[in-house]
Amino acid sequence: MGGRDATMVLLDENGIRCDGRKIDEPRRIMIKAGGLKNADGSAYIEFGDNKILVGVFGPRDVHPKHMSNTDTGILRVRYHMEPFSVTERKNPAPSRREIEISKVIKEALEPAVMLEKFPRTAVDVFIEVLQADGGTRCAALTAASVALADAGIPMRDMVAAIAAGKVADTIVLDVNNEEDQAGQADMPIGYMPSLKKITLLQLDGILTPEEYKKCVSVGVEGCKIVYELQKKALHNKYFGNRDD
Amino acid sequence: MDNKRKYVIPGDLVTTGPFRPEQNVILEGNKIISTTIGISEIYDDSVKVIPLTGKYLPKIDDLVIGKVISHTSLSWELDINSCYVGFLPAQDVFGRDFSAHADELTSKLKVGDLVAARIANFDRTRDPLVTISDRDLGKIDSGALVKISPSKVPRLIGKRGTMIQTIEMATNAAITIGQNGWVVVSCESPEGLLKAKKAIQMVNEKAHVANLTDQVKEMLESKGES
Numbered sequence: 133m134g135g136r137d138a139t140m141v142l143l144d145e146n147g148i149r150c151d152g153r154k155i156d157e158p159r160r161i162m163i164k165a166g167g168l169k170n171a172d173g174s175a176y177i178e179f180g181d182n183k184i185l186v187g188v189f190g191p192r193d194v195h196p197k198h199m200s201n202t203d204t205g206i207l208r209v210r211y212h213m214e215p216f217s218v219t220e221r222k223n224p225a226p227s228r229r230e231i232e233i234s235k236v237i238k239e240a241l242e243p244a245v246m247l248e249k250f251p252r253t254a255v256d257v258f259i260e261v262l263q264a265d266g267g268t269r270c271a272a273l274t275a276a277s278v279a280l281a282d283a284g285i286p287m288r289d290m291v292a293a294i295a296a297g298k299v300a301d302t303i304v305l306d307v308n309n310e311e312d313q314a315g316q317a318d319m320p321i322g323y324m325p326s327l328k329k330i331t332l333l334q335l336d337g338i339l340t341p342e343e344y345k346k347c348v349s350v351g352v353e354g355c356k357i358v359y360e361l362q363k364k365a366l367h368n369k370y371f372g373n374r375d376d
Numbered sequence: 377m378d379n380k381r382k383y384v385i386p387g388d389l390v391t392t393g394p395f396r397p398e399q400n401v402i403l404e405g406n407k408i409i410s411t412t413i414g415i416s417e418i419y420d421d422s423v424k425v426i427p428l429t430g431k432y433l434p435k436i437d438d439l440v441i442g443k444v445i446s447h448t449s450l451s452w453e454l455d456i457n458s459c460y461v462g463f464l465p466a467q468d469v470f471g472r473d474f475s476a477h478a479d480e481l482t483s484k485l486k487v488g489d490l491v492a493a494r495i496a497n498f499d500r501t502r503d504p505l506v507t508i509s510d511r512d513l514g515k516i517d518s519g520a521l522v523k524i525s526p527s528k529v530p531r532l533i534g535k536r537g538t539m540i541q542t543i544e545m546a547t548n549a550a551i552t553i554g555q556n557g558w559v560v561v562s563c564e565s566p567e568g569l570l571k572a573k574k575a576i577q578m579v580n581e582k583a584h585v586a587n588l589t590d591q592v593k594e595m596l597e598s599k600g601e602s
Contacts, residue, residue, distance in 0.1 A: 172431070173429070190431075190459070191431060191459040192459050193459065202501070244386075246402075246411060249433075250433075250459060251500045251501070252460075253459045253460075281385060281386050281412075281413055282413075282429065283429065283430070284412060284413065284427060284428075284429035284430020284431065284527070285430070286386075286400065286411040286412055287386035287387070287411055287412070288386070288387070288402060288404075288409070288411060289386060289387035289409070290385070290386050290387050324387065325387070326387040326388070326389065326409060327387070327404065327409075363385055363388075366385045366413060367383065367385070370383070370385075370413050370428055370429070370584070371383045371584070372584070
């Protein structure tokens with residue numbers, strides 16, 4: 133992983149961060165809906181230097197059969213990092229961290245997806261991290277909700293996600309890899325902007341109650357920026373560039 | 377009417393007020409929110425969204441094209457391009473006096489056969505029950521199968537069937553459209569068959585284009601002259 137550089141300035145006196153961003157500025161985000169032919173729905177996201185591809189299948193038969201639920205459909209998520217996604221080769225077998233992130237993303241998507249319309253079926257979400265640079269779970273969650281919408285799975289709202297954090301005693305939006313390693317706190321937030329509901333909230337680090345509140349509100353504002361880009365990606369695919 | 381139509385994606389606000397939420401919308405407080413990518417339509421008292429993507433979900437009375445995937449001694453199972461398999465009981469084909477030991481199911485329908493069927497019953501507790509005991513239903517003996525996206529079936533039919541009539545008239549083909557996105561084309565002349573298949577694929581790919589009927593007509597006629 134990116135080594136810690138003790139001399140690196142995380143935040144200079146003008147409020148400019150180590151990669152030249154302002155404190156409330158996200159990295160460059162590009163989302164593309166569709167792209168995979170064989171999946172029912174797909175999305176590709178570039179979130180700073182993160183590159184993530186998501187494919188969705190379903191609703192479809194559940195195998196093994198005992199996993200199916202007669203009351204509702206089930207959601208299955210696999211988050212996986214490619215061996216070449218980080219600087220040193222990553223073992224492609226699912227690690228503890230990947231299993232955890234799969235679970236966290238699944239639980240963040242569940243409030244949005246209306247699986248009760250498809251009892252006895254499964255929706256499978258496959259997330260492949262091609263290149264990682266901090267904040268992959270947020271980027272993956274963002275792309276997964278675009279892919280689910282692309283697959284035509286009914287959703288109450290799209291889930292947009294971004295991390296907020298504390299770096300050099302300041303609350304900043306969208307923590308990158310260096311800031312994550314050397315910063316004081318990292319808080320990924322998943323948010324459904326139309327319904328005003330938070331579906332993912334994790335916190336690694338220590339914040340005072342005031343900082344915590346600030347961090348959540350900064351994150352929620354960030355999610356609204358991401359949400360607009362998700363909408364734009366789907367509009368581009370389905371409605372072209374027509375005005376409406 | 378036109379100004380009430382809107383392109384929506386999940387989470388988009390369609391309208392507010394006292395409307396009855398129909399397909400693909402949910403009521404959240406007094407807001408009506410879309411749950412899918414599609415085109416919203418607001419009527420006098422109700423709101424719905426016509427989906428542009430998604431799998432086929434069986435609906436009672438839908439005509440579907442199914443493919444036999446297996447059978448037991450009492451019933452067949454049909455692949456109906458959905459997340460559920462169609463269940464076709466043997467009584468439906470053999471009649472009331474069907475007996476499991478006297479009648480052999482493969483004598484009527486074999487694995488791989490195509491069937492035009494109607495959804496007789498479907499609820500969330502059971503797989504859809506299909507029937508072939510009706511006029512124009514039953515085993516399909518000839519024709520070519522074309523698979524399109526189920527969400528584009530209404531476009532292929534067109535307003536009051538204009539699109540499908542245009543294709544049928546120009547190619548002399550008989551076209552059976554299953555609501556599940558499977559279409560069977562049968563035509564005496566090979567050219568007509570190819571043209572009809574091409575027209576159906578064209579509708580599938582360009583479903584969002586305005587005045588598509590004219591474009592399809594143009595394509596069909598241009599090939600006819602050459």
